[in-house]
Amino acid sequence: xxxxxxxxxxxxxxxGLATPTxxxxxxxxxxxxxxxxxxxxxxxAQHRDRAEPPQIRVNELDPRxxxxxxxxKLEAFLxxxxxxxxxxxxxxxxxxxxxxxxxxxxxxxxxxxxxANHHLARGxxxxxxDLRAERHELSVLPGGYETAPxxxxxxxxxxxxxxxxxxxxxxxxxxxxxKQGETVTLVIRQGGMEVSSSGIxxxxxxxxxxxxVRNEASRRVVEGTVTAHRRVEVGR
Numbered sequence: 001x002x003x004x005x006x007x008x009x010x011x012x013x014x015x016g017l018a019t020p021t022x023x024x025x026x027x028x029x030x031x032x033x034x035x036x037x038x039x040x041x042x043x044x045a046q047h048r049d050r051a052e053p054p055q056i057r058v059n060e061l062d063p064r065x066x067x068x069x070x071x072x073k074l075e076a077f078l079x080x081x082x083x084x085x086x087x088x089x090x091x092x093x094x095x096x097x098x099x100x101x102x103x104x105x106x107x108x109x110x111x112x113x114x115x116a117n118h119h120l121a122r123g124x125x126x127x128x129x130d131l132r133a134e135r136h137e138l139s140v141l142p143g144g145y146e147t148a149p150x151x152x153x154x155x156x157x158x159x160x161x162x163x164x165x166x167x168x169x170x171x172x173x174x175x176x177x178x179k180q181g182e183t184v185t186l187v188i189r190q191g192g193m194e195v196s197s198s199g200i201x202x203x204x205x206x207x208x209x210x211x212x213v214r215n216e217a218s219r220r221v222v223e224g225t226v227t228a229h230r231r232v233e234v235g236r
Contacts, residue, residue: 028069070094086139
């Protein structure tokens with residue numbers, strides 16, 4: 001009976017399971033606070049460069065949990081799919097003897113995010129006067145956010161935003177270099193030669209976008225890529 005109990009205790013440690021209390025009667029037990037501290041340190045490190053320190057709460061482990069004292073440095077990690085903000089989970093493992101514990105935690109991150117200073121219509125090219133910054137908890141902004149004005153100023157809104165709305169990255173795009181009805185230069189490259197002519201833009205277009213242009217001389221409609229202000233290259 002004594003031999004079978006010893007074997008069961010070794011098996012549970014190798015498989016990463018909590019070892020029964022009787023199997024640790026003659027061994028040191030890992031203090032649970034060291035596991036919690038390791039999880040806290042990992043989450044803190046994820047936000048080391050933030051101006052405002054994160055608010056981290058690590059859940060208490062079940063006091064009945066008994067693990068053999070780790071003979072190596074504990075290793076904390078984020079399990080697959082876990083995020084370092086909001087309600088999350090942190091894994092803490094011991095390489096010798098082998099065991100792993102998953103620690104629940106809550107991380108609240110605050111920063112000043114950019115919002116619409118007033119109602120903004122679709123197509124607005126943003127300026128500093130259109131923006132204001134307010135402190136928000138980031139984990140409750142699943143749609144994303146921006147904190148640097150230079151990432152938004154000069155961009156064009158894809159959709160209208162009400163006053164006070166957080167402006168996510170996907171709500172903006174590069175402002176058009178060419179507007180519908182403008183005269184543009186059409187550039188066609190053939191056999192190492194460059195031929196240019198003028199045309200009329202049939203829609204707005206930003207750098208790198210495709211644009212349909214009506215050639216003023218031939219009246220034909222061609223399509224090219226916007227490469228610079230009022231410049232469209234055909235065949236790219």
